[in-house]
Amino acid sequence: MKAFSYERVSDPAQAAARAAEVPGAKFIAGGTNLLDLMKHEIEIPEHLIDVSGTGLDDITPTNEGGLRIGALVSNAALSADARVRKDYAVLSRALVSGASGQLRNKATTGGNLLQRTRCPYFYDTGMPCNKRSPGAGCAALGDGATSRQLGVIGTSDTCIATHPSDMAVALRVLDAEVETVTSSGETRRLTLDEFYQLPGDTPEVENALQVGEMITAVLLPPPVEGHHAYYKVRDRASYAFALVSVALIQASDGTGRVALGGVAPKPWRRDEADAVLSQGASAVMARLLDGARPTQENAFKLTLAERTLAALLAQE
């Protein structure tokens, strides 16, 4: 790990201003992903701004009838919140399907959104990766590459990494918004779709945050009625990233919403797919995965996604 200087801040706007002002600065809160990446020297911050004392650790009701989740609320605390369990069960289910008990106790809501891909070539600094070193090439697209875990849609010729979060998939299906403070002290609100960027020619740009901008909260709209479910398929029963995951909210009349994890660089959802949910899994996936470009090794994800949704719908 490279050396870095360190400071604590107590105010989110101050944190954002400092992050824009100090060269090579990064925020740290839970640190469970950042510190791992720093040990690998994939992330090399020159200065860490500890935001864990900025007081963003409450879950409070909003005037609109939803919830405001402070960016520092731990994944464990969010999954256990009685309001989340009762009214946003898909979120609670997604959270507890990720990581381990120890990690969920430490990882924060903001940090979960900002975690980096677990593409093996992003982690292997001996291999080319456009996300790590723009222009270097993508080892995952090379002959004989291991791409079983990687993306099938929304990817590009420069990068086929997926976003690894389970929480973000549930937030996408809930129409959550990300609240931020910019380095000049302004508040912004972004939908998950606006927040996450597809790789295109710039896979190193993963989200719409500006220099210094800090996530302060996630805003949940009023509860969405219906059956909430999150089904994660992975190579072992616990403590593994998704091959495919499906977040579902379905009303009693069969209509609803679907988002996928494990298949794309962002939580994957399309209005035209939601519109045909009552017609079944095959109709949904024909629209949701239209334009997919899988590799030979991960084409199974297309079938798996459809069968996973079918399994969830059959549980109704």
Add this chain to the structure above:
Amino acid sequence: MNSSNNVERHPKTVNPNSSTFSLSVNGERHTLTLDNRTTLLDALREHLQLTGSKKGCDHGQCGACTVLVNGVRINACLSLAVMHEGDDIATIEGVGEADHLDPMQQAFVDHDAFQCGYCTPGQICSAKAVLEEIQAGLPSHVTYDLNTPIELNDAEIRERMSGNLCRCGAYANILKAINQVAEARS
């Protein structure tokens, strides 16, 4: 390398890449001046000579470094020591003593819940926290109903212990040990 001497010799302004901070470990207060890169695990093992917490993978994957911070279990390898100013840390050294074992330690002995023992401190710290988390109503991936009290069963224990790997494969006996403590508590 505890110390006030250190603080006087190396005021924090001298090196921007190190910091002075205080934390409590097993009830004892320590003031440390350390390189900012020092993880909580390395602070415990290398600077406070508390080598009970183990370094297995150093990447948060194995759980051998599990300690409790303000009563909550975390991976000490994935946390910077400097970020624990004012925190109360509990390590395996604070759990029990050779002639006065904690019930969880005794249960591990009773059920032969280890072979090489390297993962055991992390397993025991984690197991104690798991029982508290279940009692506090923290849901898990295998919790069937999110809105009723959690039923303590083998599936819950296995799922909640999945962040603690045992290369010797003592899982079956670890499960028995945790069940013994859970039953004695109920």
